[in-house]
Amino acid sequence: MEPILVVAATRQELTLLIRSLGARERGGAGRRPSWLGKVGLLPVVLAETGIGKVNTAAALAALFENFIPRLVINTGCAGAYTASGLRVGDLAVASAEISGDEGVLTPQGWEGLDLIGIPALERKGVRYFNEFPLSLHPAEQAVQLATALGIPLRRGKFVTVSTCSGITARGDELASRFDAICENMEGAAMAQVALDYGVDCLEVRGVSNMVEDRDLSRWNLPLAVEKAQRFIIKYLETCGEEQ
Numbered sequence: 563m564e565p566i567l568v569v570a571a572t573r574q575e576l577t578l579l580i581r582s583l584g585a586r587e588r589g590g591a592g593r594r595p596s597w598l599g600k601v602g603l604l605p606v607v608l609a610e611t612g613i614g615k616v617n618t619a620a621a622l623a624a625l626f627e628n629f630i631p632r633l634v635i636n637t638g639c640a641g642a643y644t645a646s647g648l649r650v651g652d653l654a655v656a657s658a659e660i661s662g663d664e665g666v667l668t669p670q671g672w673e674g675l676d677l678i679g680i681p682a683l684e685r686k687g688v689r690y691f692n693e694f695p696l697s698l699h700p701a702e703q704a705v706q707l708a709t710a711l712g713i714p715l716r717r718g719k720f721v722t723v724s725t726c727s728g729i730t731a732r733g734d735e736l737a738s739r740f741d742a743i744c745e746n747m748e749g750a751a752m753a754q755v756a757l758d759y760g761v762d763c764l765e766v767r768g769v770s771n772m773v774e775d776r777d778l779s780r781w782n783l784p785l786a787v788e789k790a791q792r793f794i795i796k797y798l799e800t801c802g803e804e805q
């Protein structure tokens with residue numbers, strides 16, 4: 563049975579999963595640590611990619627050269643945009659990922675890679691510039707599971723940034739430009755590499771902070787990563803039951 567792969571930027575975002583799945587360290591993720599565990603009969607590989615798009619892309623390329631999972635799940639925390647309806651501790655599922663700061667700043671404003679005319683990825687005749695779709699079925703399953711469990715979760719577009727928005731106005735600008743609900747630093751890299759290798763992908767993040775004028779006293783990273791991991795465990799259990 564092909565494993566499901568779960569990736570996160572930091573160890574904190576995987577610790578509960580590693581423990582709950584009785585996972586043991588393995589190789590095969592390039593220069594990054596990874597573990598193999600099980601949910602019932604379902605094998606699950608967990609990998610710590612490091613922060614940001616470069617680390618995520620490097621880790622996923624190394625992993626996919628080693629094996630092709632049936633699904634890759636990106637988890638961790640995220641900053642929610644003010645108009646999203648999300649609150650700290652809620653969950654968010656990506657319908658699409660957007661590379662939010664790859665493009666050109668012109669005198670008329672920001673433009674994406676389409677202005678340059680060079681796509682980030684071309685696959686099966688489709689040119690992908692800044693936006694990468696995520697797989698529909700796993701996201702719908704996640705929404706249904708959250709509804710059944712009474713867990714607050716919203717599905718919408720995520721923005722991936724290299725410069726985090728520590729200013730309310732910048733977050734509001736990205737939210738309205740891309741019609742997005744939250745931001746992070748890795749998801750677009752996962753979605754692009756998964757699309758390139760033809761691997762289904764899902765992204766579920768816990769909201770650690772609102773994207774507002776930077777005030778770390780209002781953040782709750784431990785709550786966000788715990789909520790996200792507890793939900794991923796439930797999701798993996800439903801995948802295991804389908805076998």
Ligand SMILES: O=C(O)c1cccc(C(=O)CC[C@H]2O[C@@H](n3cnc4c(=O)[nH]cnc43)[C@H](O)[C@@H]2O)c1
Pocket residue numbers: 571613614638639640641642723726727728745746747748770771772773776
């Ligand atoms: O110190 C800061 O100002 C700061 C700003 C954004 C994120 C952090 C982190 O410590 C977490 C980075 C980590 O978590 C994801 N994340 C969480 N919140 C956000 C956000 O508001 N904007 C972008 N990324 C966020 C991200 O995927 C990283 O892996 C500190």
